[in-house]
Structures are given as structure tokens and as C-alpha cells.
Amino acid sequence: MGRTLAEKVWEQHVVRRAEGEPDLLYIDLHLIHEVTSPQAFDGLRMAGRPVRRPELTIATEDHNVPTVLGPIEDPVSRTQVETLRKNCAEFGIRLHPMGDAGQGVVHIIGPQFGLTQPGMTIVCGDSHTSTHGAFGAIAFGIGTSEVEHVLATQTLPAYRPRTMAVEVSGELPPGVTAKDLILAIIAKIGTGGGQGHIIEYRGEAIRGLSMEGRMTVCNMSIEAGARAGLIAPDETTFAYLKGRPHAPTGAAWDTAVEHWRSLTTDEDAVFDTVVEIDASTLTPFVTWGTNPGQGAPLGESVPDPEHTSDPAAARRALEYMGLTAGTPLREIEVDTVFMGSCTNGRLEDLRAAAEVLRGRRVVTRTLVVPGSMLVKLQAEQEGLHEVFRAAGAEWREAGCSMCLGMNPDTLAPGERSASTSNRNFEGRQGRGGRTHLVSPQVAAATAVTGRLTAPADLDQEV
Amino acid sequence: MEAFTTHTGRAVPLRRSNVDTDQIIPAVWLKQVSRTGFDRGLFSAWREDPGFVLNDPARQGASILVAGPDFGTGSSREHAVWALQQYGFRVVIAARFGDIFRNNSTKMGLLPVVLPATTVEAIQAATEADPSLEVTVDLAARQVRWAGETAAFEIDDYTRWRLMEGLDDIGLTLRHADEVTEYENGRQPWLPTTV
Numbered sequence: 001m002g003r004t005l006a007e008k009v010w011e012q013h014v015v016r017r018a019e020g021e022p023d024l025l026y027i028d029l030h031l032i033h034e035v036t037s038p039q040a041f042d043g044l045r046m047a048g049r050p051v052r053r054p055e056l057t058i059a060t061e062d063h064n065v066p067t068v069l070g071p072i073e074d075p076v077s078r079t080q081v082e083t084l085r086k087n088c089a090e091f092g093i094r095l096h097p098m099g100d101a102g103q104g105v106v107h108i109i110g111p112q113f114g115l116t117q118p119g120m121t122i123v124c125g126d127s128h129t130s131t132h133g134a135f136g137a138i139a140f141g142i143g144t145s146e147v148e149h150v151l152a153t154q155t156l157p158a159y160r161p162r163t164m165a166v167e168v169s170g171e172l173p174p175g176v177t178a179k180d181l182i183l184a185i186i187a188k189i190g191t192g193g194g195q196g197h198i199i200e201y202r203g204e205a206i207r208g209l210s211m212e213g214r215m216t217v218c219n220m221s222i223e224a225g226a227r228a229g230l231i232a233p234d235e236t237t238f239a240y241l242k243g244r245p246h247a248p249t250g251a252a253w254d255t256a257v258e259h260w261r262s263l264t265t266d267e268d269a270v271f272d273t274v275v276e277i278d279a280s281t282l283t284p285f286v287t288w289g290t291n292p293g294q295g296a297p298l299g300e301s302v303p304d305p306e307h308t309s310d311p312a313a314a315r316r317a318l319e320y321m322g323l324t325a326g327t328p329l330r331e332i333e334v335d336t337v338f339m340g341s342c343t344n345g346r347l348e349d350l351r352a353a354a355e356v357l358r359g360r361r362v363v364t365r366t367l368v369v370p371g372s373m374l375v376k377l378q379a380e381q382e383g384l385h386e387v388f389r390a391a392g393a394e395w396r397e398a399g400c401s402m403c404l405g406m407n408p409d410t411l412a413p414g415e416r417s418a419s420t421s422n423r424n425f426e427g428r429q430g431r432g433g434r435t436h437l438v439s440p441q442v443a444a445a446t447a448v449t450g451r452l453t454a455p456a457d458l459d460q461e462v
Numbered sequence: 463m464e465a466f467t468t469h470t471g472r473a474v475p476l477r478r479s480n481v482d483t484d485q486i487i488p489a490v491w492l493k494q495v496s497r498t499g500f501d502r503g504l505f506s507a508w509r510e511d512p513g514f515v516l517n518d519p520a521r522q523g524a525s526i527l528v529a530g531p532d533f534g535t536g537s538s539r540e541h542a543v544w545a546l547q548q549y550g551f552r553v554v555i556a557a558r559f560g561d562i563f564r565n566n567s568t569k570m571g572l573l574p575v576v577l578p579a580t581t582v583e584a585i586q587a588a589t590e591a592d593p594s595l596e597v598t599v600d601l602a603a604r605q606v607r608w609a610g611e612t613a614a615f616e617i618d619d620y621t622r623w624r625l626m627e628g629l630d631d632i633g634l635t636l637r638h639a640d641e642v643t644e645y646e647n648g649r650q651p652w653l654p655t656t657v
């Protein structure tokens with residue numbers, strides 16, 4: 001019987017397999033940031049252990065960094081960032097600190113440097129590590145104990161997850177994005193639907209996505225309960241990688257591409273679970289609740305909790321969100337729009353948002369936070385920052401920012417946002433804050449009207 | 463890690479589904495660089511509500527959390543496990559867990575027990591009826607026992623053994639350092655390094 005892509009990549013990384021034990025998996029790339037690493041380094045020091053392969057490790061500062069120029073004001077945040085700097089210096093790990101041209105959200109910089117490549121195993125103490133699966137890598141989030149384990153051994157003991165195919169047939173209609181697609185997938189399979197699985201996204205609509213769109217889809221695999229999501233590499237993948245600083249060159253490039261082409265699911269491979277979705281039926285999708293599975297097409301209304309799969313959770317969510325069943329989603333007014341994060345903080349996302357804002361004015365507080373300093377630089381070379389500023393939006397420095405509000409960018413209690421990030425959990429963007437997850441295009445159009453809005457609605461208004 | 467064989471204690475019913483790790487410990491608490499002091503952050507937003515179950519005097523000193531399905535979804539923060547342990551929990555029972563949370567728990571010796579939703583609800587109802595009810599979680603026998611009832615749970619042999627012995631994963635892996643070196647020697651030459 002044939003094998004799935006995930007099974008192939010997994011098998012290629014098994015260092016040791018023994019009856020009744022988890023596989024010992026080799027890790028090709030380990031990404032670290034300031035929040036989930038300090039206790040891991042402490043553990044190494046206490047045990048007198050070195051980092052086995054510092055040259056397979058890269059660090060960045062992202063969660064705590066302010067997005068306005070200047071030092072970190074919060075002493076606790078500052079200590080955490082300084083601790084990362086000390087640890088990286090002590091253990092010989094490459095770090096991109098605040099202000100460095102290579103700094104950015106951990107899941108943006110890996111692909112940007114060409115460090116994320118097909119067929120690799122990639123881990124990070126961060127659940128959105130699934131992003132890197134867009135290249136056909138097995139990439140998943142780990143806890144701090146596992147971060148320490150990878151630092152010490154460059155391996156992880158793990159049981160091979162089950163496999164799930166998400167088959168996306170048809171083409172996405174104009175104005176419908178990768179973000180709408182993944183929100184619709186999560187609403188369909190539920191926040192626990194992917195539990196214990198690696199998802200492979202397949203089908204015509206997936207093949208048609210850019211690398212940036214594929215990263216958006218894989219990024220949110222964790223919100224469907226799956227630890228990892230991946231997409232078979234193809235010409236789009238190779239074209240994205242070619243010429244990046246850490247991509248292979250010369251003859252090595254050709255050998256690598258030949259290997260990468262073998263990374264597809266065999267025709268006769270069988271997935272443990274198959275989910276099908278028709279992309280051509282999709283429209284812009286937004287969330288109304290407090291988990292990413294609580295979403296609906298923008299053209300619909302806030303649902304009646306009794307008609308949802310988990311009425312108690314939906315009732316609680318509506319109460320927290322201050323929403324009434326039956327309210328059209330398009331009538332929900334927001335105070336703040338956040339554009340950024342590892343889900344939608346890449347150049348293509350900023351271009352799409354700027355396109356909507358060109359020649360228009362925002363009526364909400366609007367934060368535009370590039371996912372990395374390189375994204376910021378490229379956007380500025382294209383003049384996107386001027387479009388945002390002319391529209392009245394704030395153009396910021398790179399970081400996680402309001403995706404989780406560990407820096408000063410937060411919502412006030414009761415404040416409502418449309419956000420291109422990935423989590424609408426209670427208090428995620430600030431204590432008492434209310435978050436609607438949206439695509440960059442919907443975020444931009446919403447900033448113009450102050451209500452949840454799709455770009456197509458704006459055209460009708462003029 | 464502290465070994466776990468069997469534990470008897472009082473329970474706390476948490477009748478909510480999809481309790482994500484942002485709720486277990488909000489992000490502001492993650493700025494600490496030490497491993498201690500996270501108990502104060504446990505469910506800190508919810509604990510502001512005097513009616514929240516952890517604030518019930520009858521629940522003080524309880525050590526088994528009995529939660530709704532999909533407990534520990536979302537962020538990979540192991541701080542959620544530290545917060546639960548430091549608050550005094552030794553076991554979390556739920557019908558389904560977030561994968562990373564469950565993994566993190568077993569690394570730290572906090573036992574995640576998966577039981578069918580109806581059984582979880584039966585335990586919740588029993589402890590709601592009598593907060594002093596004692597629940598026993600027996601890892602050796604793979605059983606949960608309360609008020610004359612018994613429910614069996616599944617856990618793989620390897621994880622059970624590791625928990626019962628209180629073994630450090632890194633130490634176990636380092637026994638196979640030669641195999642890791644051998645694997646490394648066969649890695650594809652084009653694979654990237656960060657230097």
C-alpha cells in the first residue's frame with residue numbers, strides 16, 4: 001500500500017524505533033523565541049547539558065516586542081528578552097534581536113530565510129509552528145520540556161499521528177482568500193476535529209494558492225485541533241525557495257528538487273480520515289464566538305445557540321462577545337482593526353489590505369503590523385506604508401503585537417476588534433476584549449466602514 | 463518529575479468545553495522566566511468572578527480537575543501545566559484534550575485522563591452533589607474510582623511506565639546518543655544550517 005506525504009517525511013526522520021515506545025524523531029530545524037525558552041535553558045544549565053546542534057537552531061524576539069520604536073518599557077518583558085539574549089550568547093545560538101533586519105515573528109522568518117524546506121521536521125515552542133507545513137515539512141508546536149529535549153538531543157520522542165486529508169475541490173471565487181478557506185474548514189470539522197492527526201491539504205484550490213496563502217492555511221491547523229498540517233511541495237514551492245539565503249544552490253539545488261518531487265502522497269495511500277470541501281461555494285468568512293470554530297459566512301447572522309453543535313458554549317460565547325442571536329454579522333460594529341500576525345502578516349496580506357484602503361479613510365483604530373522587518377522593508381519599497389498612513393492607519397514595527405497582547409498593543413475591556421490573527425479566545429487580545437477573526441481584505445474594508453464588511457460591499461456603496 | 467502511581471483527592475467540576483490554554487493561564491503571566499509562581503495565574507480572568515467554581519470554599523484543596531471536552535486546546539504554553547500543578551492539581555479528567563497540552567502534562571507528571579463524556583459528566587454530577595467526595599485515580603490499574611463506581615481509562619504502556627517511574631525523557635534519549643549520531647551522519651547534505 002502506498003504512503004501519505006506525512007508518513008514519508010516521518011519515516012525519513014525516525015532515528016530509533018522500538019516495540020512499545022514512541023519513535024525517536026530527528027529534528028532538522030528548531031525555532032525559539034523569548035517566551036517558551038527560558039525555563040528550557042535553565043534546565044540545561046541545571047543538568048550541565050550543552051545544546052547538541054546550535055547550528056540547527058535559530059532564535060528571534062517577537063512576542064514581547066513593542067511595535068513603536070524605543071526600548072521595552074515593561075520590566076518583566078524586558079527581562080524575558082534579555083534572558084533570551086544571554087541564553088543565545090551562552091549556548092552559541094543565532095539570534096535576531098529587536099531592531100535587527102532579520103527580526104520578526106518566528107513563523108515568518110523561517111520561510112523568509114529559506115530555512116523552511118520541503119521534507120524537513122521543524123519544531124518550536126509555539127503552536128503555530130504548523131505554518132511551516134506549507135512547504136511539505138512536518139512542523140509542530142511543542143512545550144518547554146520538549147524545547148529542552150530538542151536543545152539537548154536534537155530529537156523528540158513522539159507517536160506518529162493519524163493522517164487526515166482535507167480535499168478542497170474547485171476554485172476559490174474572486175475576493176475569497178486562504179483565510180476564509182481555513183476558517184470555513186475549522187467551522188466544518190470543529191476545534192477538536194483534527195485532534196491526533198496531521199492534516200494534508202489537497203486539491204485544486206490548494207494547488208492554486210500562493211506560498212503565502214498556503215502558510216495561512218497550515219498556520220491555523222492547530223485551531224482545528226491538529227498539531228500539524230502540510231501541503232505537498234510543487235513548482236510554486238520551489239519558485240518561492242529558489243535564491244533564498246539558506247536554500248541550496250548549484251548542483252545541490254537540483255538534487256534537493258529531485259528529492260522534493262518525491263514528497264507526494266502515493267495514489268493508493270489511505271488516510272485515516274477524509275474531509276471534503278468545495279472551494280467554489282465559499283464566501284468571506286468571519287467568527288462570531290470565542291473559539292475559531294465558531295464562525296460563519298459574513299452574509300449570515302449571529303446563530304441561535306440552540307442550533308449550534310454545542311449550545312452551552314455558544315451561549316457563553318455570545319454573552320462574552322456581547323452579541324444577540326439573529327443580528328446580521330455585517331451590522332457588528334468594531335472599534336479596532338488589527339492586521340498582522342503569523343497568519344496574515346506577510347507581504348501578500350499587506351498588499352491585499354492596501355489595495356482595499358487605497359484612496360479610502362479608516363474610521364476605526366487600525367494597526368498594521370508587518371510580520372517581520374523584511375516584510376516591513378519590502379512593503380515600504382512598494383509604498384504600501386504610505387497607502388496605510390494616507391488612510392489613517394498606524395504603520396508599526398514587526399512583532400506579534402495584538403495577536404496576543406503581550407506587548408502594549410491590547411484591547412480594552414469590552415473593546416471589539418476585527419483581526420487577521422488566529423485566535424478569538426476570551427481575553428486573547430486583552431482582558432475583556434472581543435475578537436472577530438477575518439481575512440486581510442475584510443479587515444481593511446471593516447476599517448473603512450466600522451462594521452464587519454467585505455471589499456465587495458464597498459464597491460456597491462460608491 | 464514526580465512519580466505518579468495512584469492519587470486520591472477531592473475533585474473540581476469545570477463544566478466548560480474548549481477550555482483553551484489562554485484561559486488556563488493568560489498571556490500576561492507568561493513573561494516570567496522562572497518555573498514557579500504560576501498558580502496565581504491559573505484561570506486568573508475567571509477567578510475574578512466570585513461565583514467561579516475554584517472560588518467555592520468547598521473546593522479548596524481539591525486536586526482533581528474534571529473538565530468539559532477539548533480541554534487545553536490552543537497555545538503550546540507549558541505554563542498551563544505548571545499553573546495547574548502549582549495550584550495543587552495532580553490529575554485532569556476530560557473527554558478530549560488538546561494534543562500539545564496532553565503531551566506537556568505527561569512530561570511534567572500531571573496525569574491527563576481521557577474518559578467518555580458521559581462518565582466525565584457522572585463524576586462532575588457526583589462531586590457537585592457532594593463536594594467532599596473522594597476520587598481515586600489509579601494509574602497502575604488504569605482506573606478511576608468514586609462513590610462505588612469504577613471507570614477504566616486507556617494510556618499507552620510507555621507513557622504509563624515513564625509516569626510511574628517519574629523518568630526524565632532527556633535522560634532516556636541520551637542513552638541512544640550513538641543512534642542519533644549515526645542518523646546525523648546520513649542526513650542529506652543540502653539540509654540548511656542557521657550559521
Ligand code: SF4
Pocket residue numbers: 062063105106107126128341342343399400403404421422
Ligand atoms: S503572531 Fe500570534 S500566533 Fe503567531 S507566533 Fe506571534 S503570538 Fe503566536
